[in-house]
Amino acid sequence: MGQLAIIFARVLQAVPTLIGIIIVTFLLTRALPGDPAAYFAGAAATPESIAEIRANLGLDQPLPVQFLKYVQDLGTGNLGQSVSTGQPVATELLRRLPASLELTLTALLLSVAVAIPLGVLAAVRQDTWIDQLCRFVVTAGVSLPTFFTGLLLVYVFYFLLGVAPAPLGRLDLMHVTPPQVTGFLVFDSLIAREWSTAWSAAKQLLLPSITLALFTLAPIARMTRASMLQALSSEYLRTARAAGLARGRVLMVYAFRNALLPVVTTLGMVFSFTLGANVLVEKVFAWPGIGSFAIEALVVSDYAAVQGFVLSMAVLFVVLNLFIDTLYTLIDPRVQVDG
Amino acid sequence: MLPFLKTNAWAQSTGTVVVLIGNTINSLDIHRPGTNRPSYQVAVNVYDRLVTFGTKKLPDGSLSYDYDKVEPELAESWQLSSDRKAILFKIKANATFWDGTPVTAEDVKWSFDRALALGGFPKVQMGAGGFVDPSQFVVVDSKNFRIDLKQPSKLALPNLGVPVAVIINSKVAKANATEKDPWAAEYLHRTPAGSGAFKVERWDAGQQLVYVRNDKWVGGPLPAVQRVIIREVPATATRRAMVERGDAHLSFQIPNKDAQELAAAKKVKVTGSPIDNCLYVACLNYNFEPFKDQKVRQAVAYAIPYDQIFKQAAYGRGVPMWGGKSPKPATAAWPQKFPYDTDLKKAKALLAQTKYKDGFEVPLSYDLGEADWGEPAALLIQESLGKIGIKVKLDKVPGANWRTVALVDKKLPFLLENFGGWLNTADYYFYWAYIKGNLFNASNYDDPVVKKLVDETLHMDKSDKTYDAKIKQLIQKAFDDVPRIPLWQPTLESAMSPKLEGYEFWFHRQVDARSFKV
Numbered sequence: 001m002g003q004l005a006i007i008f009a010r011v012l013q014a015v016p017t018l019i020g021i022i023i024v025t026f027l028l029t030r031a032l033p034g035d036p037a038a039y040f041a042g043a044a045a046t047p048e049s050i051a052e053i054r055a056n057l058g059l060d061q062p063l064p065v066q067f068l069k070y071v072q073d074l075g076t077g078n079l080g081q082s083v084s085t086g087q088p089v090a091t092e093l094l095r096r097l098p099a100s101l102e103l104t105l106t107a108l109l110l111s112v113a114v115a116i117p118l119g120v121l122a123a124v125r126q127d128t129w130i131d132q133l134c135r136f137v138v139t140a141g142v143s144l145p146t147f148f149t150g151l152l153l154v155y156v157f158y159f160l161l162g163v164a165p166a167p168l169g170r171l172d173l174m175h176v177t178p179p180q181v182t183g184f185l186v187f188d189s190l191i192a193r194e195w196s197t198a199w200s201a202a203k204q205l206l207l208p209s210i211t212l213a214l215f216t217l218a219p220i221a222r223m224t225r226a227s228m229l230q231a232l233s234s235e236y237l238r239t240a241r242a243a244g245l246a247r248g249r250v251l252m253v254y255a256f257r258n259a260l261l262p263v264v265t266t267l268g269m270v271f272s273f274t275l276g277a278n279v280l281v282e283k284v285f286a287w288p289g290i291g292s293f294a295i296e297a298l299v300v301s302d303y304a305a306v307q308g309f310v311l312s313m314a315v316l317f318v319v320l321n322l323f324i325d326t327l328y329t330l331i332d333p334r335v336q337v338d339g
Numbered sequence: 340m341l342p343f344l345k346t347n348a349w350a351q352s353t354g355t356v357v358v359l360i361g362n363t364i365n366s367l368d369i370h371r372p373g374t375n376r377p378s379y380q381v382a383v384n385v386y387d388r389l390v391t392f393g394t395k396k397l398p399d400g401s402l403s404y405d406y407d408k409v410e411p412e413l414a415e416s417w418q419l420s421s422d423r424k425a426i427l428f429k430i431k432a433n434a435t436f437w438d439g440t441p442v443t444a445e446d447v448k449w450s451f452d453r454a455l456a457l458g459g460f461p462k463v464q465m466g467a468g469g470f471v472d473p474s475q476f477v478v479v480d481s482k483n484f485r486i487d488l489k490q491p492s493k494l495a496l497p498n499l500g501v502p503v504a505v506i507i508n509s510k511v512a513k514a515n516a517t518e519k520d521p522w523a524a525e526y527l528h529r530t531p532a533g534s535g536a537f538k539v540e541r542w543d544a545g546q547q548l549v550y551v552r553n554d555k556w557v558g559g560p561l562p563a564v565q566r567v568i569i570r571e572v573p574a575t576a577t578r579r580a581m582v583e584r585g586d587a588h589l590s591f592q593i594p595n596k597d598a599q600e601l602a603a604a605k606k607v608k609v610t611g612s613p614i615d616n617c618l619y620v621a622c623l624n625y626n627f628e629p630f631k632d633q634k635v636r637q638a639v640a641y642a643i644p645y646d647q648i649f650k651q652a653a654y655g656r657g658v659p660m661w662g663g664k665s666p667k668p669a670t671a672a673w674p675q676k677f678p679y680d681t682d683l684k685k686a687k688a689l690l691a692q693t694k695y696k697d698g699f700e701v702p703l704s705y706d707l708g709e710a711d712w713g714e715p716a717a718l719l720i721q722e723s724l725g726k727i728g729i730k731v732k733l734d735k736v737p738g739a740n741w742r743t744v745a746l747v748d749k750k751l752p753f754l755l756e757n758f759g760g761w762l763n764t765a766d767y768y769f770y771w772a773y774i775k776g777n778l779f780n781a782s783n784y785d786d787p788v789v790k791k792l793v794d795e796t797l798h799m800d801k802s803d804k805t806y807d808a809k810i811k812q813l814i815q816k817a818f819d820d821v822p823r824i825p826l827w828q829p830t831l832e833s834a835m836s837p838k839l840e841g842y843e844f845w846f847h848r849q850v851d852a853r854s855f856k857v
Contacts, residue, residue, distance in 0.1 A: 288546050
């Protein structure tokens with residue numbers, strides 16, 4: 001099967017999953033306790049005004065009618081209107097998803113740059129100081145909650161030292177958002193040739209992505225170390241050594257490449273996990289990301305927003321899994337992605 | 340050293356004020372269904388009303404709106420008819436919208452009609468002033484506007500100064516209305532069209548709102564600042580760090596704990612303004628058998644550890660509402676101290692006179708959205724009531740549910756509640772909180788005397804000779820029956836740079852940037 005056919009088959013496979021997700025999120029949001037009409041009618045509302053709001057939101061209709069309307073809207077690409085933020089859900093996601101992606105990807109890049117060399121070194125020089133360091137970093141990384149590291153970094157680098165910019169989201173107050181191309185502010189401002197805006201966006205990105213990186217570093221470093229140890233003790237490596245291959249070649253080509261598979265799997269998991277779960281980092285750094293949007297929507301039973309969020313995340317996961325599977329075939333030609 | 344530059348230049352430029360808020364502004368149109376409270380500040384800063392309130396200095400030197408002084412905003416003057424059933428407004432001759440067109444009586448009528456037509460909270464609030472029917476809004480000629488009242492009411496005029504009663508540029512709105520959306524709710528949601536002191540320069544929903552001054556404003560003295568940036572920063576710790584470092588001028592609405600610490604550190608100014616007509620109370624529900632007994636309710640009122648709650652839940656910031664010296668109200672002032680204090684002996688004695696002398700079990704509910712004060716208060720109440728034999732179980736209710744179970748169904752036996760009225764009169768509070776069936780009467784309190792007194796006083800002029808006596812009677816009932824036990828009167832706390840002047844407390848509890856000076 002050709003690569004394209006494989007991808008197509010995988011996308012087809014995702015269809016039932018997505019349909020399931022659409023139905024389940026629709027039902028789950030309706031099952032949430034709390035009445036959005038009463039909530040959005042405000043504190044002093046009368047029964048009539050609540051009924052008016054309910055009609056406005058279309059919640060006075062029976063569930064099957066509401067569902068049909070929802071599916072019809074989905075068909076036209078309309079995710080509905082978020083009542084809590086007052087914006088169409090699609091607009092909200094399009095603006096917030098890149099913010100979350102920019103933060104998560106930068107954090108992952110940082111943590112991969114540190115965690116993989118650290119894990120490899122820790123495995124190669126087992127039980128030396130570098131292995132201990134790896135152990136320490138991993139333990140610290142999992143045990144320190146992100147809001148704590150975030151606040152600590154803000155306290156030290158912004159409040160005490162004054163070297164970091166104010167934790168005010170993606171841009172400081174002096175700069176204006178460049179026209180959206182990629183949605184990644186650093187790239188967008190480079191494209192618009194707004195050098196100082198790009199610089200500002202990069203600075204704003206640094207502390208939150210370090211915070212997240214500290215957190216994501218742990219699983220990646222651990223997995224690298226473990227799978228590297230396994231590879232190092234394998235028979236093909238002993239053979240390679242016995243055959244007198246250069247040490248660098250043995251390590252990097254035979255051991256590392258084979259150790260990479262589980263690491264990539266972990267990376268995919270860490271990525272998807274962080275994307276939705278960095279609410280606390282978003283709160284501390286006033287980052288307009290997708291996590292805090294979803295949580296707030298959930299708290300006030302904002303149906304359209306919750307449904308849109310879950311659906312977009314589901315699509316993202318499907319794409320991500322596909323990407324990782326494709327990556328496997330590059331790393332290990334023996335792996336077949338079947339349709 | 341990391342390659343960073345310290346960037347607080349914006350806080351140094353004189354024409355700009357940076358304000359941090361904790362929640363998100365979700366609309367620029369206060370009439371739209373679903374518009375949340377933080378968005379009301381747009382109505383305040385960007386739109387005008389016919390009237391506004393004066394300013395007074397509080398004992399601590401901070402500024403507050405003055406409920407008793409109604410002042411012109413878009414109206415130049417007004418006249419009450421001799422039967423007090425109509426108010427005639429003359430609109431300022433030079434009042435114009437941002438697009439240069441004059442403000443006319445048609446605009447006023449269209450805006451008020453809209454507040455009623457779109458329903459929800461605006462309609463309820465308009466109703467509080469007695470405005471329920473569009474035919475009450477009469478265009479006399481282009482500069483004269485009349486409101487006909489069904490009955491004379493002291494609440495009518497002040498209710499024209501609340502955020503909901505904004506005047507919208509009806510020509511612009513109509514031009515952007517559609518058949519499905521005759522009141523241009525979609526357009527005004529994003530694009531304000533008003534005459535107010537500030538225009539919206541940009542709105543990045545979920546991040547920031549930037550106001551820029553309208554130099555042709557006639558509604559009041561021209562704001563001293565050119566530009567106001569409202570930034571949404573959810574984490575209180577981040578907001579605190581920024582205002583302490585001088586990167587922001589004002590952190591609006593901070594937790595009491597931060598207020599206490601910042602006030603002690605004296606690096607920034609902290610203002611805690613008592614919120615008029617608002618009380619944090621413990622409600623005892625008459626649906627719950629033991630609380631039907633007045634002596635049980637009084638026993639509970641004597642067993643509340645007021646002082647401890649005030650220290651640990653309010654961090655000492657607020658106005659005590661317990662320990663009144665006399666069992667009779669000395670004045671008609673509201674709110675005032677209730678004649679209860681922590682006295683476990685008295686509580687036990689009272690309880691012993693009832694059939695619940697061996698105690699009983701009751702859940703105490705509080706809103707998770709108000710957990711910052713609700714949780715410590717509930718824990719302290721639990722501990723103290725345990726000493727007189729009442730076993731309290733804590734029940735946390737998620738924010739989205741709270742309103743339905745506590746206020747609509749009114750089925751919680753014992754709960755913490757925080758109603759506050761925009762219109763600052765005692766009768767208004769009693770109307771919402773002590774009348775059977777009304778929303779904030781979570782206690783299901785029902786008393787014919789109270790009902791009669793509220794009916795008589797709600798629209799009665801404060802200058803009426805019988806008014807004070809009737810209010811005292813109402814307060815007496817609240818003292819004796821205690822369906823609501825006040826814990827304290829809360830304050831609105833804000834931290835600001837020493838350079839910021841003109842911060843003023845408003846009943847709507849939102850940022851009014853019009854008076855800021857740096």
